[in-house]
Amino acid sequence: MQWASILLLAGLCSLSRAQYEEDSHWWFHFLRNQQSTYDDPYDPYPYEPYEPYPYGGEEGPAYAYGSPPPPEPRDCPQECDCPPNFPTAMYCDNRNLKYLPFVPSRMKYVYFQNNQISSIQEGVFDNATGLLWIALHGNQITSDKVGKKVFSKLRHLERLYLDHNNLTRIPSPLPRSLRELHLDHNQISRVPNNALEGLENLTALYLHHNEIQEVGSSMRGLRSLILLDLSYNHLRKVPDGLPSALEQLYLEHNNVFSVPDSYFRGSPKLLYVRLSHNSLTNNGLASNTFNSSSLLELDLSYNQLQKIPPVSTNLENLYLQGNRINAGGREFAAPPSCVQHLLWLALQEHEEPLVVGQRVPG
Numbered sequence: 001m002q003w004a005s006i007l008l009l010a011g012l013c014s015l016s017r018a019q020y021e022e023d024s025h026w027w028f029h030f031l032r033n034q035q036s037t038y039d040d041p042y043d044p045y046p047y048e049p050y051e052p053y054p055y056g057g058e059e060g061p062a063y064a065y066g067s068p069p070p071p072e073p074r075d076c077p078q079e080c081d082c083p084p085n086f087p088t089a090m091y092c093d094n095r096n097l098k099y100l101p102f103v104p105s106r107m108k109y110v111y112f113q114n115n116q117i118s119s120i121q122e123g124v125f126d127n128a129t130g131l132l133w134i135a136l137h138g139n140q141i142t143s144d145k146v147g148k149k150v151f152s153k154l155r156h157l158e159r160l161y162l163d164h165n166n167l168t169r170i171p172s173p174l175p176r177s178l179r180e181l182h183l184d185h186n187q188i189s190r191v192p193n194n195a196l197e198g199l200e201n202l203t204a205l206y207l208h209h210n211e212i213q214e215v216g217s218s219m220r221g222l223r224s225l226i227l228l229d230l231s232y233n234h235l236r237k238v239p240d241g242l243p244s245a246l247e248q249l250y251l252e253h254n255n256v257f258s259v260p261d262s263y264f265r266g267s268p269k270l271l272y273v274r275l276s277h278n279s280l281t282n283n284g285l286a287s288n289t290f291n292s293s294s295l296l297e298l299d300l301s302y303n304q305l306q307k308i309p310p311v312s313t314n315l316e317n318l319y320l321q322g323n324r325i326n327a328g329g330r331e332f333a334a335p336p337s338c339v340q341h342l343l344w345l346a347l348q349e350h351e352e353p354l355v356v357g358q359r360v361p362g
């Protein structure tokens with residue numbers, strides 16, 4: 001099987017078998033050392049604002065053994081640590097808290113992750129209007145116990161971590177200043193069209209590992225969005241309309257069976273699309289669906305495809321293993337044009353990816 005496809009593809013791309021054999025060692029070596037997006041997820045937000053965590057894990061607070069710890073400022077809740085050398089951060093993580101303490105007004109970074117907090121009571125952030133980050137992941141927060149106006153005064157909030165909780169809805173309204181919203185690993189089942197309205201600066205939205213069946217057109221208006229992760233949900237349809245700045249779209253492990261024609265045209269910067277482990281068939285795809293010139297990586301593995309769909313000539317990585325593509329049979333159809341840049345093409349499980357391009361690395 002492997003040789004049949006190598007020959008077929010090699011013929012199409014005028015890469016001779018001799019050349020393939022001669023180069024294959026070198027190629028595989030080169031490819032193994034290539035950074036795939038799977039190994040090194042592209043960070044849409046490359047600048048990491050100073051991570052305000054002064055303690056080095058097990059090492060404990062940074063004062064000399066024997067000398068008394070520096071006094072904590074009086075406004076610090078007794079359950080938390082407010083290091084004097086970092087006056088805008090408050091640490092209340094990993095200490096079995098069942099409720100949220102009131103946040104003093106000077107705080108910009110607050111950490112409540114990995115506790116047993118089940119509610120966000122009204123007023124808790126009301127004095128801390130300068131908050132930039134709130135970490136609440138790894139708790140048991142349910143949607144019914146999130147105060148209606150808890151986030152409404154936070155005009156500067158940029159990152160909100162609510163992943164790994166018991167939410168069934170997206171909290172609303174959310175501060176329009178948000179840049180990153182982490183809502184993955186909850187039990188959210190629906191995203192109303194207006195749930196994310198006005199989030200003009202949102203660059204990354206994490207909604208994977210939820211129970212979402214439909215997102216309607218809620219994503220379309222997110223004009224700064226670069227990364228959208230909706231993997232591991234119950235989507236049968238792709239979102240109605242993609243944001244125009246989008247670069248990474250993750251939809252793997254859903255039940256999507258079709259993608260409309262020209263679907264990716266509205267996102268001219270799209271680089272990575274993952275649609276593995278869905279229910280795609282060739283009938284559900286138009287001939288131009290994946291012919292999007294910006295795409296570098298397309299993962300269509302573990303679907304029900306019988307033919308390789310037409311792809312753009314700029315594509316570098318194409319994953320097709322776990323489909324019903326049969327290289328020996330008549331159904332096998334290679335990409336219509338020679339894919340000059342393709343570096344990976346995996347058709348079958350446990351198969352070494354085939355190299356069909358002649359792109360000069362480096």
Ligand SMILES: *[C@@H]1O[C@H](CO)[C@@H](O)[C@H](O)[C@H]1NC(C)=O
Binds near residue numbers: 102104105127
């Ligand atoms: C909230 O801020 C006001 C005004 O700065 C202050 O008087 C009040 O004590 C603060 N509340 C708490 C609980 O810190």
Ligand SMILES: *[C@@H]1O[C@H](CO)[C@@H](O)[C@H](O)[C@H]1NC(C)=O
Binds near residue numbers: 142165
């Ligand atoms: C949150 O979900 C976990 C796991 O599903 C469950 O054990 C826990 O009781 C839930 N907590 C609340 C407050 O609903």
Ligand SMILES: *[C@@H]1O[C@H](CO)[C@@H](O)[C@H](O)[C@H]1NC(C)=O
Binds near residue numbers: 155176
């Ligand atoms: C979005 O970001 C810009 C530039 O950083 C800022 O000026 C603007 O106020 C932000 N929008 C909102 C709604 O916070």
Ligand SMILES: *[C@@H]1O[C@H](CO)[C@@H](O)[C@H](O)[C@H]1NC(C)=O
Binds near residue numbers: 287291310312336
């Ligand atoms: C893909 O798109 C290009 C440019 O829009 C076009 O020239 C080409 O014919 C298309 N290929 C297929 C297979 O439709």
